[in-house]
Structures are given as C-alpha cells and as structure tokens.
Amino acid sequence: MKSILDNRPMLAKEIGRVAEVAGYLWQKGWAERNGGNIVVNITDLVDDEIAAMPAISEVKPIGTTLPHLNGCYFYCKGTNKRMRDLARWPMENGSVIRILDDCASYVIIADEPVMPTSELPAHLSMHNYLLGKGSSYKASLHTHPIELIAMSHHKPFLKKDVLTNLLWSMIPETKAFCPRGLGIIPYALPGSIGLAEATIAELKDYDVTMWEKHGVTAVGEDIMDAFDQVDVLSKSAQIYINAKSMGFEPDGMSQEQMKEMTVAFNLPK
Ligand code: 2HA
Numbered sequence: 528m529k530s531i532l533d534n535r536p537m538l539a540k541e542i543g544r545v546a547e548v549a550g551y552l553w554q555k556g557w558a559e560r561n562g563g564n565i566v567v568n569i570t571d572l573v574d575d576e577i578a579a580m581p582a583i584s585e586v587k588p589i590g591t592t593l594p595h596l597n598g599c600y601f602y603c604k605g606t607n608k609r610m611r612d613l614a615r616w617p618m619e620n621g622s623v624i625r626i627l628d629d630c631a632s633y634v635i636i637a638d639e640p641v642m643p644t645s646e647l648p649a650h651l652s653m654h655n656y657l658l659g660k661g662s663s664y665k666a667s668l669h670t671h672p673i674e675l676i677a678m679s680h681h682k683p684f685l686k687k688d689v690l691t692n693l694l695w696s697m698i699p700e701t702k703a704f705c706p707r708g709l710g711i712i713p714y715a716l717p718g719s720i721g722l723a724e725a726t727i728a729e730l731k732d733y734d735v736t737m738w739e740k741h742g743v744t745a746v747g748e749d750i751m752d753a754f755d756q757v758d759v760l761s762k763s764a765q766i767y768i769n770a771k772s773m774g775f776e777p778d779g780m781s782q783e784q785m786k787e788m789t790v791a792f793n794l795p796k
C-alpha cells in the first residue's frame with residue numbers, strides 16, 4: 528500500500544521516533560488500552576506534493592479556533608487506537624491532518640481516514656500556543672504514568688510547585704532535564720475545551736503538566752524530548768514511593784544543593 532512516508536526519509540524518521548516512543552509508553556505501563564496521545568507538527572517536512580494531496584475525510588471541526596495553525600500539518604495518534612499497535616504500525620494507528628484556512632477545522636490527508644485522538648483540542652491548542660510564541664517545539668505527548676498519577680490523588684501535592692520541588696529533590700537529573708517543573712491542572716473532563724484552555728495557561732510556566740487524577744502532558748523539541756521530560760519526573764516519583772515503601776520520608780536534596788544545580792547547569796528557575 529502507498530504511504531505518505533514512501534520516499535520521504537525525513538518524515539519517515541520523524542514518524543519512526545513517534546513509533547519508538549509509543550513502544551516505550553506501552554512497556555512502561557503508561558498506555559493501557561487506548562491511553563495516551565501523540566501529536567507532532569510536521570509542517571516543516573511537507574513538500575508540494577503533500578500540500579496538493581486531497582482530503583480523505585470530511586471537514587471536521589476542532590471545537591475551537593487556533594489562528595497560528597493555518598495551513599499546518601500534524602501527525603496524530605488515532606482515537607481509540609493502542610500505543611502498542613502504533614509502535615509497530617504508525618500509519619494504521621494514526622493519520623496526517625491539514626488545518627484549514629478557518630483555523631477551526633481540519634481534514635485527514637494520509638494514509639487512511641483514521642480519526643485523530645479525542646484529546647485533539649488540547650494538543651492543537653498547545654501547538655497553537657507554541658507557534659504563537661515562536662517556539663521551535665514540535666511535539667506534544669499525553670500519557671498515564673502510574674506513580675505520577677497516584678501522587679495527584681493527594682491534595683497537598685496539588686499546590687503550586689509542591690510536586691515540582693519534591694520531584695526535583697529526589698535525584699539531580701530531574702531538575703537538569705525537566706527544568707521548568709510540573710504544572711498542575713485541576714481535574715477536567717477528558718477531551719474538553721476547558722481542559723485544553725487550562726493546559727495552555729500552564730504552558731506559560733511549564734513544559735510538563737499534570738492533569739489531576741488522569742495523566743500528564745508534555746511538549747518538547749521532538750517526541751523523544753517530550754517523553755524524556757516525563758520519564759525523569761516519573762523516575763523521581765518512583766524513588767519517592769520506594770523510600771516511603773521502605774518506611775521513611777526521603778530527605779531529598781537540600782535547597783542549597785538544588786540552587787547549586789541551578790547555577791551549574793544554567794537552569795531557568
Ligand atoms: O486518548 O488518554 O485522555 C486516550 C486518552 C484520553
């Protein structure tokens with residue numbers, strides 16, 4: 528079967544990275560059934576031939592208007608599709624969409640009319656925000672990391688930057704590789720515009736956000752970068768939980784040690 532990836536090594540490589548990360552999400556136990564989503568802005572990889580490809584779906588509303596997305600192209604995981612399947616067959620479990628001139632609707636152009644993720648409004652809102660501020664970030668990820676979600680069931684952890692500081696203090700790498708920390712978004716209906724709006728409000732200060740009692744979202748230069756940020760936070764959550772399981776409250780790195788890291792690694796906060 529013909530694919531948009533045929534004879535396009537750059538695009539194939541990018542989608543290959545998406546498939547690789549989808550496999551990690553499944554292996555980590557963060558992607559039960561259809562859990563999680565991936566959306567990647569591939570506009571820079573679109574050639575004239577792709578730009579001329581006809582729609583293979585009806586025009587579909589996004590549910591919100593996103594002015595910076597005019598003429599953009601995204602690879603999106605399909606709704607109800609499994610990450611473990613996407614890992615092997617990315618173009619059967621996801622599709623490429625084109626945003627139309629009204630910035631409020633899209634069509635699917637390849638390979639098959641696989642309907643995009645139920646969290647499309649949140650993902651596209653994040654990309655719209657990133658483009659609006661001139662960011663070079665191309666990827667957004669939503670996943671269900673067990674330990675981090677468990678921590679979001681405890682109210683004291685949901686106050687601003689309580690989890691950020693706790694997770695940063697578990698191991699030096701977490702602050703170095705997730706330097707903007709973890710934003711907290713109160714519970715909202717999955718797939719809703721309200722959840723999308725709350726998420727972009729937090730993106731001003733954070734690359735990774737926690738959707739209370741649901742999961743996390745991350746944005747990054749590419750999908751591997753987005754995944755790595757969640758992975759280091761998750762590692763810290765596991766260290767914390769392991770210490771608690773051994774019956775003690777972990778000391779955590781001191782504020783001085785964290786400050787020393789911030790200076791040595793030239794971190795923003
Ligand atoms: O798409 O995780 O939040 C599956 C989800 C929805």
Ligand code: ZN
Binds near residue numbers: 669671717741742
């Ligand atoms: Zn989810």
